[in-house]
Amino acid sequence: MPRELADDAVVRVRDLRMTYGSHDVLTGVDFDVHAGEVVCLLGPNGAGKTTTIEILEGFRMRSGGDVRVLGEDPAQGGDAWRARVGVVLQSWRDHARWTPRRLLEQLGGYFAPYSTPEHPRPYELDWLLDTVGLTENADRKIGTLSGGQRRRLDVAMGIIGRPELLFLDEPTAGFDPQARRDFHDLVHRLSDLEGTSILLTTHDLAEAERLADRILILAAGRIVADGSAAELTRQVAGTSEVRWARGGERFVHATEDPTPFVRRLFEQYGEEITDLEVNRASLEDTYIAMVQRFESGDRTTPVLAEATR
Amino acid sequence: MNPTRHAISLGLRRGWTEFLLSLRSTQDQGFYLFMAVGTLVLLWTNRDNEVGDTGLMYPTFALPSILGALLAFGVVIGPAYALAMEREDGTLLRHKAMPHGMQGYVTGQLLYHSLSLLPLLLVILVPSFFLFDDVMSNGLAGWATVAWVAVLGLLATLPLGMILGSVVPSVQKVGTWGMLPVIVLTAISGIFFPIQSMWHWVQIAAQVFPTYWIGLGMRSAFLPDAAASIEIGDSWRTGMTVLVLGAWAVFGLLVTPRVLRRMAQRQSGSQVQEAKEAALQWVK
Numbered sequence: 001m002p003r004e005l006a007d008d009a010v011v012r013v014r015d016l017r018m019t020y021g022s023h024d025v026l027t028g029v030d031f032d033v034h035a036g037e038v039v040c041l042l043g044p045n046g047a048g049k050t051t052t053i054e055i056l057e058g059f060r061m062r063s064g065g066d067v068r069v070l071g072e073d074p075a076q077g078g079d080a081w082r083a084r085v086g087v088v089l090q091s092w093r094d095h096a097r098w099t100p101r102r103l104l105e106q107l108g109g110y111f112a113p114y115s116t117p118e119h120p121r122p123y124e125l126d127w128l129l130d131t132v133g134l135t136e137n138a139d140r141k142i143g144t145l146s147g148g149q150r151r152r153l154d155v156a157m158g159i160i161g162r163p164e165l166l167f168l169d170e171p172t173a174g175f176d177p178q179a180r181r182d183f184h185d186l187v188h189r190l191s192d193l194e195g196t197s198i199l200l201t202t203h204d205l206a207e208a209e210r211l212a213d214r215i216l217i218l219a220a221g222r223i224v225a226d227g228s229a230a231e232l233t234r235q236v237a238g239t240s241e242v243r244w245a246r247g248g249e250r251f252v253h254a255t256e257d258p259t260p261f262v263r264r265l266f267e268q269y270g271e272e273i274t275d276l277e278v279n280r281a282s283l284e285d286t287y288i289a290m291v292q293r294f295e296s297g298d299r300t301t302p303v304l305a306e307a308t309r
Numbered sequence: 310m311n312p313t314r315h316a317i318s319l320g321l322r323r324g325w326t327e328f329l330l331s332l333r334s335t336q337d338q339g340f341y342l343f344m345a346v347g348t349l350v351l352l353w354t355n356r357d358n359e360v361g362d363t364g365l366m367y368p369t370f371a372l373p374s375i376l377g378a379l380l381a382f383g384v385v386i387g388p389a390y391a392l393a394m395e396r397e398d399g400t401l402l403r404h405k406a407m408p409h410g411m412q413g414y415v416t417g418q419l420l421y422h423s424l425s426l427l428p429l430l431l432v433i434l435v436p437s438f439f440l441f442d443d444v445m446s447n448g449l450a451g452w453a454t455v456a457w458v459a460v461l462g463l464l465a466t467l468p469l470g471m472i473l474g475s476v477v478p479s480v481q482k483v484g485t486w487g488m489l490p491v492i493v494l495t496a497i498s499g500i501f502f503p504i505q506s507m508w509h510w511v512q513i514a515a516q517v518f519p520t521y522w523i524g525l526g527m528r529s530a531f532l533p534d535a536a537a538s539i540e541i542g543d544s545w546r547t548g549m550t551v552l553v554l555g556a557w558a559v560f561g562l563l564v565t566p567r568v569l570r571r572m573a574q575r576q577s578g579s580q581v582q583e584a585k586e587a588a589l590q591w592v593k
Contacts, residue, residue, distance in 0.1 A: 050579055059405070059577040079312060079408035087406040089578035093585070094400035097330040106326070109319045110407040113312040157403065169578060 008035040009068070010165050010197045011056060016065035018051050025051050027221035028065070033165075038191050038198045040212035042205070044291055047218045049201045050090070050169060056199070057087050057167050070165055083114035083121065086163030086196075088154050090170050096143030100134050100153050101125065103142065104160055111161035122160045131189070132156040133182055147174040155183070159190065166190065168200035172207060180207070187211050205284045217287065219294040225286075233286045245275040316409035320416025327421040332428065345432035348375055353440060361503065363539050365532070368441040370539075371501060373527035376430055378500040380462050381520040382491055383429050385470040387422045389487045392474025397584035402576050411573050418471070423463055446533040458526035458550070465519040465554040468561025475572035479587065494520050503539050512541070519557050522550045 011033035018026040025048040033039045043049045054060040055067060058074035058081075067074060072081045095103050108122035115121040122128075129135045132152040137145060142153065151174055159166060172180050184207070190196040202208055208215055209229040217225040217232075225232055240258040244251050246269055255261045258278045265273060331337045352375075355367035363370075395401050404410035437444050445451050473487050497511050498504065498521040504512050515521045528536070529545035537545050 050582075054577050054579065057406075057578075059402075060579075082406070082410075083408040085406075089399070089402065090582055092399040092403070092581075094395065094398045094403055097334060098326070102326065106319065106323055107403070107407055107410075109322075110316060110410055110413060113310040113315050114408060158406075161407070 009033065010035050010037075010070055011199060012066075012068040013052075013056070014066040016052065016055065016067060017063045018048065018055065018060075019063045024221055026062075029218070029221075029223055031216055031223050031226060033197055033199050035197055036191065036195045037213050038187065038200070038211055039214045039216060040208040041199065041201045041216050041218055042203075042208055042287060043201075043218035044295070048221060049218055052218065053167055053169055053199065053201060057085070058082070080114065083111055083161055084164045086158040086161060086166040088158035088166070088168045088171055090173065092150070092154055096141065098142050099139050100129065100142060100145075100156070101138040103153075104128065104156055107157055108160045114161075119162065121162045123162055128156055128160060131186060133179075148176055148179045151175060152179070152183075155186070159196075162194070163196060165197045165199070168198065170201055170203065172202065172204065184210055205282070205287055209283050215283075217290055219291045224294045225290055229283050232290075233281055233283055235286075239281060241277075241279045241281075243275070243277040243279070244273050246272045250275075312409050313412060316413040317416045320413035321420055323413060323417030324420025324424065327417060328424040331421070331425065341428050341432050344379065344429060345436065348379075348433050349436055349440065351375075352437070356441065361539060363536060365536055365539075366441070366443070368437070369443050369532065370503075370528070370536075372433075372437055372441070372444060373531035374500040374524040376433065377458070377462065377524035377527035378495045378498065378520055379429055379433070380426055380459060381466045381523050382495060383426055384422050384463055384467040385473065385491055386483070386487055387425060388418060388467060388470030389473040389477065389483050390480065391418060391422070392471060393477050393480045393483050396474075396572070396576065397480055397581060397588070399581045401573065402578065402581055405573055405576055411569070415471075415569060419467065422467060422470070426459070426463070445531055447530060451530045454530035455527065458523060458530060461551065461554045461558065462519060462523035462526070465557035465561065466523075468565040469519075469557070471565050472561070472568050475568045479584065491520075494518055498524055500524050504541065505539075516541075516553075519554055522553045526550045526554075 009032040011031075013029055013031050016026050016029040017024070029048075029052060031039075041049050041052065051060065055062045056069050056074055058069075058077045061075055069077070070081060070084055072078075074081075077085075098106075104125055108125065111121040123131075126135070129138050132155055134149065134152050134156060137149055142150065145153065151171070155168075155171060158168070172183055175183060187198060187200075188211075191198055200211070212229065214227065215225070215229055215232060216223050225235070227235070239254045239256055242253045242255060242258050242261060242265075244265065253261065258280075262276070262278065352368040352371060355371070358367040359365065360367055360370045392401075401411075401414065404414040407413070434444075447454070473483070477483050477486050494515070497507055497515045498518070499507075499515065500520070504515060504521065507515070525540065525545065526547075528540070529547060529550075537543055540546070
């Protein structure tokens with residue numbers, strides 16, 4: 001596996017285990033995130049996404065396994081390591097009396113001692129406000145911001161130190177479609193222009209598909225799938241659904257390869273076919289199939305990660 | 310650039326900003342007003358009462374004691390609430406995610422709560438000069454005593470507030486774990502009436518804690534020397550005041566960083582999330 005040998009892994013997780021009392025949340029998680037990659041962690045509620053990400057952030061002690069983030073063990077990550085990592089969490093209600101400008105200025109200050117000529121920190125304030133779309137609200141009290149604006153501020157605070165690696169835990173929860181679109185653009189910009197490596201969790205599969213170079217599905221305490229959205233879709237629900245109507249009657253047929261099927265359909269019935277629809281399995285179908293399979297306890301199927309490599 | 314020194318200077322700026330924001334907040338202005346009106350009404354309604362047979366009028370005796378008690382109360386309950394709240398709203402975690410952020414945060418807290426004493430004491434002290442006679446009997450020397458008692462009292466009690474805020478399980482519990490004991494302690498510490506009117510064992514207990522000594526120190530600053538006759542041992546016991554408050558300050562200095570570090574270690578996003586959900590759930 002060439003990926004294993006590559007030295008550019010910014011996150012390297014091997015056999016990560018987490019136990020709360022007698023409850024095993026993570027039972028051996030393995031994955032890598034490579035430099036510049038955007039990786040999306042999917043999984044049902046309670047699968048351990050947040051636990052995983054908090055262990056990587058250094059906010060939670062693991063029960064076992066080996067974890068390297070930017071070459072260090074996050075459990076022992078010092079302040080210099082902290083300066084290279086950005087964190088956006090799910091739930092903030094803080095600093096209601098401050099304004100975004102004042103708060104970003106204050107928090108950005110912590111990164112100044114870690115600035116180098118090649119990698120200046122923190123980001124310039126006005127640029128950052130503009131980038132996350134907060135310029136107009138920069139001098140309003142944070143307590144008066146809407147949920148979406150507040151989330152933009154969270155993102156700004158997560159990236160202000162110009163991190164090499166950014167953790168985003170459900171970053172677009174509470175966003176309207178426009179804010180979501182803006183946020184996606186921001187992630188692309190960070191990843192393409194700044195080379196920031198990003199690990200995010202989400203429940204929005206369309207978002208995962210749009211943003212991620214690679215998708216990891218966490219279910220039943222381990223990674224059950226690892227690949228691009230296209231790869232995953234091909235692997236699991238490799239079927240498409242063809243729907244049509246003929247003589248007032250509706251038909252549905254599932255097939256691996258819809259093109260020849262539709263060709264035959266037309267050859268056979270020609271003009272009689274109406275209302276033709278071909279639906280490829282979506283990432284959502286894949287995800288649901290995958291999670292159901294693993295949560296029902298069927299572990300006999302080979303883990304997809306191995307199959308795709 | 311030394312990151313620790315840099316973080317401390319950021320923390321000082323943070324504390325100053327928090328202080329200014331607090332002065333501008335109607336919520337905090339309301340608190341100051343409430344404290345001022347409450348105290349002044351208490352003193353005014355008792356303005357013609359004499360304390361024992363000392364010749365001292367009640368406001369003269371009680372004002373310094375109350376200032377001392379408010380100091381102790383303010384810097385214990387203030388940080389306790391602030392810390393418990395900011396653990397739950399994510400302020401603390403935000404700082405944990407910054408390099409040297411916790412050092413800045415704690416510095417900010419220390420400065421902010423110290424500064425917050427000024428308006429609290431001033432809103433009571435200033436009107437008192439207009440309303441009552443003989444508020445300050447010792448002139449400049451008296452003010453110097455006020456200053457060192459305040460600083461030493463601050464060092465003795467502020468860490469206790471930080472410890473309390475770190476160990477309470479949730480904001481709602483600050484009332485039970487913090488407010489209640491502090492109020493009881495204030496009641497037995499000779500603030501509103503001389504401590505000798507309490508049972509002997511209560512007097513002993515009260516003298517273990519800083520509140521009594523801060524009150525005593527404040528009385529020694531404001532009252533004429535003759536008034537020492539109503540104190541235990543007919544003396545201001547200045548040396549003992551320094552010793553007890555100093556001991557509490559040392560205790561705080563040794564214990565607080567450890568407690569804060571342990572508390573910060575436990576901070577995580579899911580903890581903040583849980584607190585948010587717990588706050589929404591009234592019936593458990």
